[in-house]
Amino acid sequence: MDSYFGGSQPDPLRPFGGGDGDAGRARGSGVRPPAGFLGLQTSSFADFLASYSPGLMPGRAPGPGVSLGDGAGGHAIRDLPHATTIVAAACEHGVVLAGDRRATAGSMIAKRDVEKVFRSDEYSAIGYSGTGSMGIDVIRLFQVELEHYEKMEGRSLSLEGKANRLAWMIRGNLAAAMQGFIVVPLFVGYDEDADRGRIFSYDPLGGPYEEQRFYSIGSGSVFARGSLKKLFVDDMPVRDAVLASVQALYDAADDDSATGGPDLTRRIFPVIATVTADGFRRLSEAESEDYAEQVVQGRMSEPDGPPAHLHAAG
Amino acid sequence: MPFYVSPEQSMRDKADYARKGIARGRSCVALKYAGGILMVAPNPSSALHKISEIYDRIAFAAVGRYNEYENLRKAGVTYADITGYQFDRHDVTARGIANWYAQTLGTIFTESNKPFEVEIVVAEIGRQAADDQIYRITFDGSVGDEPGFVAFGGQADQVSAALKERYSEGMSLAEAFAAALAALAAPSNGERQDVVAAQLEVAVLDRARDHRAFRRIRAARLEELIAEGRAADQKAADQKAAEAAQAAEAPAQDGAPEGSGEAADPRPPIGPGAASSDDGSGGDAPPRPA
Numbered sequence: 001m002d003s004y005f006g007g008s009q010p011d012p013l014r015p016f017g018g019g020d021g022d023a024g025r026a027r028g029s030g031v032r033p034p035a036g037f038l039g040l041q042t043s044s045f046a047d048f049l050a051s052y053s054p055g056l057m058p059g060r061a062p063g064p065g066v067s068l069g070d071g072a073g074g075h076a077i078r079d080l081p082h083a084t085t086i087v088a089a090a091c092e093h094g095v096v097l098a099g100d101r102r103a104t105a106g107s108m109i110a111k112r113d114v115e116k117v118f119r120s121d122e123y124s125a126i127g128y129s130g131t132g133s134m135g136i137d138v139i140r141l142f143q144v145e146l147e148h149y150e151k152m153e154g155r156s157l158s159l160e161g162k163a164n165r166l167a168w169m170i171r172g173n174l175a176a177a178m179q180g181f182i183v184v185p186l187f188v189g190y191d192e193d194a195d196r197g198r199i200f201s202y203d204p205l206g207g208p209y210e211e212q213r214f215y216s217i218g219s220g221s222v223f224a225r226g227s228l229k230k231l232f233v234d235d236m237p238v239r240d241a242v243l244a245s246v247q248a249l250y251d252a253a254d255d256d257s258a259t260g261g262p263d264l265t266r267r268i269f270p271v272i273a274t275v276t277a278d279g280f281r282r283l284s285e286a287e288s289e290d291y292a293e294q295v296v297q298g299r300m301s302e303p304d305g306p307p308a309h310l311h312a313a314g
Numbered sequence: 315m316p317f318y319v320s321p322e323q324s325m326r327d328k329a330d331y332a333r334k335g336i337a338r339g340r341s342c343v344a345l346k347y348a349g350g351i352l353m354v355a356p357n358p359s360s361a362l363h364k365i366s367e368i369y370d371r372i373a374f375a376a377v378g379r380y381n382e383y384e385n386l387r388k389a390g391v392t393y394a395d396i397t398g399y400q401f402d403r404h405d406v407t408a409r410g411i412a413n414w415y416a417q418t419l420g421t422i423f424t425e426s427n428k429p430f431e432v433e434i435v436v437a438e439i440g441r442q443a444a445d446d447q448i449y450r451i452t453f454d455g456s457v458g459d460e461p462g463f464v465a466f467g468g469q470a471d472q473v474s475a476a477l478k479e480r481y482s483e484g485m486s487l488a489e490a491f492a493a494a495l496a497a498l499a500a501p502s503n504g505e506r507q508d509v510v511a512a513q514l515e516v517a518v519l520d521r522a523r524d525h526r527a528f529r530r531i532r533a534a535r536l537e538e539l540i541a542e543g544r545a546a547d548q549k550a551a552d553q554k555a556a557e558a559a560q561a562a563e564a565p566a567q568d569g570a571p572e573g574s575g576e577a578a579d580p581r582p583p584i585g586p587g588a589a590s591s592d593d594g595s596g597g598d599a600p601p602r603p604a
Contacts, residue, residue: 037389038418045395056400144399151367151391 094276095197102260124189220252335431341468377467408438420455
């Protein structure tokens with residue numbers, strides 16, 4: 001373990017001088033490597049981590065022998081738990097983010113109660129699709145990145161700043177993505193200046209792409225998006241946006257084996273979060289259950305969900 | 315010009331230099347109260363902070379040279395974030411951070427020409443009051459575990475003595491704040507300058523908060539707290555006056571002056587129970603043996 005001053009000698013007196021050795025190499029980050037923790041020039045935790053201890057970065061490539069080919073390695077990768085369908089919908093003065101609970105490994109269900117939607121900071125939330133463990137790594141790093149910046153600078157990043165940092169992190173995961181360990185996030189936040197929720201999507205190389213109204217990612221995203229297309233209304237109240245999201249997740253689970261619907265027997269329901277002027281709030285188990293039950297009850301009589309109007313009303 | 319300076323001389327000179335630098339500034343206090351830990355520092359600036367958050371339940375306060383302790387603050391935040399990221403958020407402790415500061419400051423003191431003129435306090439709250447901790451790290455890397463309260467920087471001895479008189483376990487936030495203000499005013503002989511919110515930096519580690527316990531108290535909330543502090547002072551003074559009236563039956567007792575809350579009182583500090591049960595009417599003093 002390197003001394004916190006970097007190199008082999010404690011050297012607090014040269015905060016801007018490079019430390020010797022590997023701790024000083026920053027791959028592609030463009031930041032002069034700090035000697036230990038004093039005299040840091042960056043408020044970005046991920047930048048610091050890349051130079052201080054690159055082995056801790058999520059995107060470190062697993063090694064040349066591992067690939068998605070037909071060999072044993074490829075099967076191993078395909079059998080890693082993958083996570084799927086996340087839905088985001090803008091609502092009145094905010095945005096909703098909801099995700100299913102299933103992780104599949106090949107044709108098996110690896111986990112029934114995965115959480116794929118997280119609070120990234122007080123006014124934003126993030127969900128991911130792709131390789132489960134890689135996704136968790138990226139999200140953890142992102143959470144620390146945002147909090148670290150706020151503590152260092154005394155203010156939060158702007159929403160665009162947060163979206164850009166996330167894009168950089170996804171880009172950093174590129175080597176792993178090329179070998180099949182893909183992570184694609186969906187990022188939402190409340191914009192205090194504009195007093196509205198905003199949605200940002202990404203591709204395996206980065207982004208961000210700002211989405212309007214609603215979006216979905218993951219293996220079931222095609223079905224979820226189709227469903228939301230018919231249910232979404234601009235500026236809908238939060239409750240309606242949540243209901244529409246749960247409907248969309250249900251439709252995704254209906255058609256995609258890798259997306260899980262609400263598990264009424266075990267009481268496992270989608271993770272639903274809202275981000276509004278009051279900040280991030282994850283709905284309680286009871287509230288999620290409420291919405292899920294409402295949707296399921298409706299499907300008892302209309303299995304394909306509430307029909308959209310074919311002819312314009314009125 | 316001497317070619318040789320004895321190590322003792324050199325260390326003593328550095329220590330004197332650092333001590334003088336720290337004594338030149340204003341004092342800062344940190345003390346435990348029922349709901350967590352309170353930190354108060356006189357600070358006219360609203361942008362440059364002496365008191366900051368390090369991690370979920372850990373805060374940092376410092377006196378001395380701003381650029382030096384600001385540097386240390388950022389390094390401490392980075393150390394905490396790295397530890398929390400590598401292991402888990404629960405694995406970040408004030409003790410670890412205090413030890414890291416001790417190591418850093420010790421090295422700087424020994425090896426650099428100019429020591430850092432800073433004194434640092436790292437505070438952490440636990441699940442219960444008994445688990446709260448306050449560490450003080452001095453310019454030469456000495457670290458101490460402070461029970462209950464600590465005053466550092468400026469005229470620390472005077473402030474500490476005044477704080478010791480007023481401090482008791484389990485105070486409310488208003489009482490703790492009043493004690494802090496009284497202690498900070500001690501070096502000017504109890505003459506409290508007009509306590510204005512704009513001249514104070516106040517923060518708490520609040521046990522009741524989820525996730526991040528650090529909270530700054532400013533603007534309207536700080537004005538309220540100042541008023542609450544004055545009310546707590548007044549209650550305490552009234553209580554003392556009531557007791558003095560009771561005891562005035564015995565000859566040659568000097569009664570406590572009424573109305574002023576700042577006078578140093580030779581009696582032992584009043585515990586929280588007495589202050590909270592006082593309903594303001596002097597006639598209801600608790601019965602005392604004649």
